[in-house]
Amino acid sequence: MTAGTICRTTAAKSAKSRIVAVGAIAVAGTLLLTGCGDQTDKKEDGGKKVVSAPLSDELPANIRNKGVIKVGSDIAYPPVEFKDKDGKTVGIDPDIADAMGKQLGVTFEFDNGTFDTLLGGLRSKRYDIAMSAMTDTKNRQEGIDEETGKKVGTGVDFVDYFTAGVSIYTKKGDDQGIKTWQDLCGKKIVVQRGTVSHDMAKAESKKCKSGKISIESFDNDQQAQTRLRSGGADAGSSDFPVAAYAVKTSGGGKDFQLVGEQVEAAPYGIAIAKNNPKLRDAIKMALDAIIANGQYEKIIKKWGVDAGAVKEAKINGGK
Known part of the structure; x- marks a missing residue:
């Protein structure tokens, strides 16, 4: 969901994109992802299994202690994120977030908002990240208003995870x-x-x-x-x-x-405040981890959008 020369960029540069992917979208919103087992380490402790996330220590202490990453998202953009018939948030983004959460030892909680308010919510600390098929653009990175060309904020960093x-x-x-x-x-x-x-x-x-x-x-x-x-x-x-x-x-x-x-x-990016590089880097590591272990590929194929898959996470790869 995008929003000129890039996709949610325009012929002038943009605002939300939500692929130069070739192929049909699979109607798989209600299918369960299989084969993506818990990738966390398991150790025996006095006869009890203790599960520890491999990348937990990479998170900022406040988020690690809360165990939650708050996600701003426009949850009306199937198949990227939407509500299923039972009211559950499903789609490409929630599946990727869930897989990254297992690496980081936290839960990604999606909070619904209109797309054009998400970066404002990030700046006001209502959200820890924004993940909503948002195109990574230079203007967004630098806090430049697309129409006026004027600086309106501090901008954000992106961890790029898809192409659209x-x-x-x-x-x-x-x-x-x-x-x-x-x-x-x-x-x-x-x-x-x-x-x-x-x-x-x-x-x-x-x-x-x-x-x-x-x-x-x-x-x-x-x-x-x-x-x-x-x-x-x-x-x-x-x-x-x-x-x-x-x-x-x-x-x-x-x-x-x-x-x-x-x-x-253009790339979809997970938006993170400029003053939170530790969270940005932790999310990049988590994304790289699920790409390496095959979970990312299974999620992308589940939704029939594998032509838009990336081979590695990038920071601020948008133009």
């Missing part, structure tokens, strides 16, 4: 000749507020010579999809995994279709 691109989708059987972003001139698009898709739409509209792009933005992507489904717009846009999941699942696959090619490949 942006897609356009329309009502099924009614693409109105839309194949590229330029084809949207004179038409109406719905997007999630503060995402790369939102930034790209604004940037492309400025280039239009015959009719600007009419943009309607929403708190979450599902609201945008509802608007398009009802005929209130010509197209929608979101990160490829989200768009492909909507095409596959909405109305049993009868509501939407992808049009054109996905663009603006």
